[in-house]
Amino acid sequence: MAGLGGRMSTVIKAKISRLLDKSEDPGETLDYGYQKQLELLQNVKKGIADVVTSKKRLQMQSQKLEQQVVKLDTQARQALSQGRDDLARAALERKTLAQTELQSLDAQVAELEQQQEKLTENERKLRQKIEAFRTKKEVIKAQYSAAEAQVKIGEAASGVGEEMADLGLAMQRAEDKTEQMRARAGAVEELEAAGTFNDITEIGPPQDDIDRELAQLGAGTQVDDELAKMKAEVGSGEGGASKKSLEEGGA
Amino acid sequence: MIVRISGEGQYELPDTDSERLNELDNRAVNAAEQGDETGFRELWSQMLELVITDGTELSGEELVESDVILPPRDISFAEARGEFTGEGLIPD
Numbered sequence: 001m002a003g004l005g006g007r008m009s010t011v012i013k014a015k016i017s018r019l020l021d022k023s024e025d026p027g028e029t030l031d032y033g034y035q036k037q038l039e040l041l042q043n044v045k046k047g048i049a050d051v052v053t054s055k056k057r058l059q060m061q062s063q064k065l066e067q068q069v070v071k072l073d074t075q076a077r078q079a080l081s082q083g084r085d086d087l088a089r090a091a092l093e094r095k096t097l098a099q100t101e102l103q104s105l106d107a108q109v110a111e112l113e114q115q116q117e118k119l120t121e122n123e124r125k126l127r128q129k130i131e132a133f134r135t136k137k138e139v140i141k142a143q144y145s146a147a148e149a150q151v152k153i154g155e156a157a158s159g160v161g162e163e164m165a166d167l168g169l170a171m172q173r174a175e176d177k178t179e180q181m182r183a184r185a186g187a188v189e190e191l192e193a194a195g196t197f198n199d200i201t202e203i204g205p206p207q208d209d210i211d212r213e214l215a216q217l218g219a220g221t222q223v224d225d226e227l228a229k230m231k232a233e234v235g236s237g238e239g240g241a242s243k244k245s246l247e248e249g250g251a
Numbered sequence: 252m253i254v255r256i257s258g259e260g261q262y263e264l265p266d267t268d269s270e271r272l273n274e275l276d277n278r279a280v281n282a283a284e285q286g287d288e289t290g291f292r293e294l295w296s297q298m299l300e301l302v303i304t305d306g307t308e309l310s311g312e313e314l315v316e317s318d319v320i321l322p323p324r325d326i327s328f329a330e331a332r333g334e335f336t337g338e339g340l341i342p343d
Contacts, residue, residue, distance in 0.1 A: 005319040006276025008335050012257060012320040140314070159314030162255070166320070170258035173323065 012169075019165040030137040033164040037130045040171035044126070047178030048119050054185035055112045058105060061192050065102045069095055076227075080234045088230070092223045108188050115181050122174050129167055136160055253309070254302050255317040256324060262306030272301060272319060284336045288328045295331075299324060 005013065072095035079087035140160055252269050255261045264272070275298045282290035298321065309315070322331065 006273040007280040008276045008322060008331075009273075009319040011335055012322060013317075016320065136314070159316050162316055162320075163314075166255065166257055170323065173258070 015169065016162055016165040019168060030140065030160065030164065033161075033168065034130070034134055034137060037133065037164075037167060037171055040168075040175055041123070041126060041130060044119070044123050044171070044174050044178050047175070047182050048116065048123060050182045051112060051116050051119065051178070051185045054182075054189050055109060055116065057189055058109050058112070058192060062102060062105045062109060065098055065105065068098050069102065072098065077230060077234060080227075080230055085227070089223060089227055092226050092230075096222055096226075105192065112181075112185055112188070119174075119178055119181060122177070126167075126171060126174055129170070133160075133164060133167055136163070252319065253315055253317045254306060254319045254321065256299070256302065256321050258323040261309040261315065261317060262302050263309060264302060264306040268301060268305050269318075272298060275301070276319075276321075279331070280335045283328070283331045286332075291328055291331060295326070 072091045076088045076091035076095065079085075079091060137160060252264045252266050253261055254264055254272070275294050279291055279294040279298065282288075282294055302321070322334070326334075
């Protein structure tokens, strides 16, 4: 039966037997394999921790943006109450950009969150398998340590060896996936760190960035609408409560 | 016939399934070679179903070599292309 498998199976079997070819003393191989698995598991764990750190930084960035949105809204109202429509418009334009940025950031965080859960689940399963492997290898070593059982240990080890090699492949895959995720999280973080919105509340013209200009084009009507709405609000409360709240907002 | 699903465990299947499984296996690789992701997915899930429905899962206590080893259940199309069609970027 062996060797009759289809192409997929043949490729994987070849991979596994290549991993096993190196083994001379089965007992030693099993111990070494177990150590190797533990090391790989540590790498996976470390990778997940890095992804979590990236995610947390992005979440903080997102909170900062939320505060900026509130602040810009307040500033727009202040500008309006002082008859500075131009400033109010500028503030609202920036608010719209900040909101767009916030949406994309939140989507990235959600995606990272989802990936992190998958990686963690994967890590948990692998840890269980490694633990099971440890028990198995001890049983084998105890059963077949006598010299006369050399042949038997060879046979038994080929089964457990396959298991070990397969576990090794699974670990390698988990590590690769974690590494990809870590790289992606890092890239998103860098992008945010170099973000175009950091200076959004500062006085002066916005950065000459095509993306931003395009976004502004799209945001134009939204800004017009919001400005009109705000004007109505500010106008209707003139001299009363709204003036008081504006003073508070500016403090 | 002993079939392993990589990263998961081993199943004992009647020998009569061997031909069917190999056929699906080779067709899945063909689909991957032709860039037919839908076809690959379909064949791959048929393979998994065959193993899981017809097979009996071996307890972790038994130590046997597999006759057939299948890739991990959640293998991606890109991985399959890379691994099985010789179109992978990194030969191993």
